[in-house]
Amino acid sequence: MAGKNNFSGFDTVCIRGGHTSESNRAHLTPIYASSTYTFDSAEQAIAVFKGEEEGYIYGRWGNPTIAEAEEKIALLEAYGLKHKDGSPLKLKALLHSSGMSAICTMLLSNIKAGQKIITHFSLYGGTHELVEKILPGLDIDAVIVDFHDMSKVEDALKADANIRLMHIETPANPTLQCVDIEALSALGKKYGLTVCVDNTFATPYLQQPFKYDVDYVMHSTTKFLNGHGTLIGGVMVGRDLEKMKSSVTKMHRMLGGNSNAFEAFLLTNGLRTFGLRMERHCANAQKVAEFLERHTGIEKVNYLGLASHPDHAICKKQMRNGGAMLSFELKGGFDAGVAFINRLKMCTNAVSLGTCDTLVCHAASTTHLGVPREKRLEFGITDGLIRMSVGIENIEDILQDLEQAITAPGQ
Ligand SMILES: *Cc1c(COP(=O)(O)O)cnc(C)c1O
Numbered sequence: 360m361a362g363k364n365n366f367s368g369f370d371t372v373c374i375r376g377g378h379t380s381e382s383n384r385a386h387l388t389p390i391y392a393s394s395t396y397t398f399d400s401a402e403q404a405i406a407v408f409k410g411e412e413e414g415y416i417y418g419r420w421g422n423p424t425i426a427e428a429e430e431k432i433a434l435l436e437a438y439g440l441k442h443k444d445g446s447p448l449k450l451k452a453l454l455h456s457s458g459m460s461a462i463c464t465m466l467l468s469n470i471k472a473g474q475k476i477i478t479h480f481s482l483y484g485g486t487h488e489l490v491e492k493i494l495p496g497l498d499i500d501a502v503i504v505d506f507h508d509m510s511k512v513e514d515a516l517k518a519d520a521n522i523r524l525m526h527i528e529t530p531a532n533p534t535l536q537c538v539d540i541e542a543l544s545a546l547g548k549k550y551g552l553t554v555c556v557d558n559t560f561a562t563p564y565l566q567q568p569f570k571y572d573v574d575y576v577m578h579s580t581t582k583f584l585n586g587h588g589t590l591i592g593g594v595m596v597g598r599d600l601e602k603m604k605s606s607v608t609k610m611h612r613m614l615g616g617n618s619n620a621f622e623a624f625l626l627t628n629g630l631r632t633f634g635l636r637m638e639r640h641c642a643n644a645q646k647v648a649e650f651l652e653r654h655t656g657i658e659k660v661n662y663l664g665l666a667s668h669p670d671h672a673i674c675k676k677q678m679r680n681g682g683a684m685l686s687f688e689l690k691g692g693f694d695a696g697v698a699f700i701n702r703l704k705m706c707t708n709a710v711s712l713g714t715c716d717t718l719v720c721h722a723a724s725t726t727h728l729g730v731p732r733e734k735r736l737e738f739g740i741t742d743g744l745i746r747m748s749v750g751i752e753n754i755e756d757i758l759q760d761l762e763q764a765i766t767a768p769g770q
Pocket residue numbers: 457458459460483485486528532557559560578579580581582591592593
């Protein structure tokens with residue numbers, strides 16, 4: 360069902376990729392609010408069910424509005440990449456109801472009871488809980504290794520032949536740790552593992568994990584891909600087209616984590632400006648990081664685009680630039696964090712990330728409130744740590760708001 364999708368520019372793919380002509384000639388693909396699809400005859404139904412004729416059957420299995428968003432994301436992840444024989448890389452994407460749902464389909468369609476996954480200690484909180492609390496109940500355990508140390512990773516793989524899947528998240532939420540996808544994927548492949556990357560923070564604008572032979576990429580489309588904070592969604596993208604169309608599609612349908620036409624429409628609409636938004640997000644983030652690094656009220660800035668970040672070299676190797684996410688520590692600990700948040704006049708105090716407007720959150724008083732202090736300090740989440748998803752407002756407004764909120768009156 361893919362249209363003419365051989366565009367040369369990334370932004371052209373954002374705007375036009377995945378669109379197919381529509382029977383009523385609507386300019387944009389409408390929101391197909393229909394749970395089921397009709398057949399002309401019993402014979403045609405048989406052909407569609409057998410897969411001999413393309414066609415939609417039932418909404419949980421697919422929908423034209425969903426198909427457009429899926430194809431657009433598959434094209435963006437494959438943008439400019441080639442198979443070993445030089446032909447353009449083809450990928451298949453499956454849209455999900457959330458990022459967590461996409462991770463579940465990815466894991467459950469690739470490992471079974473008795474097998475293990477290997478991953479890094481710094482992960483998105485939801486993924487961390489899934490791996491620590493849910494999967495062991497299905498007899499799927501996780502081996503946690505520092506992914507910065509390839510010899511430790513190799514030792515773990517040598518020691519346990521039950522490890523069958525590697526889950527990489529880079530840059531990681533919220534610490535912004537970056538790990539080397541090429542080196543990890545090569546090790547994973549050497550031991551016959553399935554290799555998955557959570558590309559939510561980087562997006563295909565900054566980093567394309569399929570360049571390094573990984574098997575799957577997943578996203579929370581809730582974040583930069585939608586970009587407007589109007590939906591919860593996820594996507595799983597795979598390179599083995601046969602497997603994506605058979606066992607992975609089956610798992611997706613049986614788990615029931617499908618997206619819906621309305622949110623797929625919002626996602627497609629958001630994606631049209633994705634390249635442009637990312638350009639501004641990243642340019643603003645670099646300026647914010649440099650401003651904070653010079654500021655006397657700031658203890659430390661964590662931004663991958665600064666030479667001071669411990670993973671700056673890995674970032675330069677695999678990412679276009681330092682991205683749109685950063686965090687910083689205020690001098691004065693927990694109370695300084697709370698006071699800073701309360702003094703903000705423009706930046707939005709909310710969790711999540713990737714929206715047009717700048718979002719800030721004080722981790723110790725929000726996302727990590729329930730985590731014991733010693734444990735969160737271990738993960739680098741200090742008392743005065745502020746996470747910031749830099750928006751696309753004009754930079755002078757962002758800097759002015761930060762300046763007045765960092766510098767308390769009378770200080
Ligand atoms: C938000 C997020 C998720 C989970 O996505 P949901 O859409 O909230 O289910 C997974 N991984 C990362 C890195 C995230 O930031």
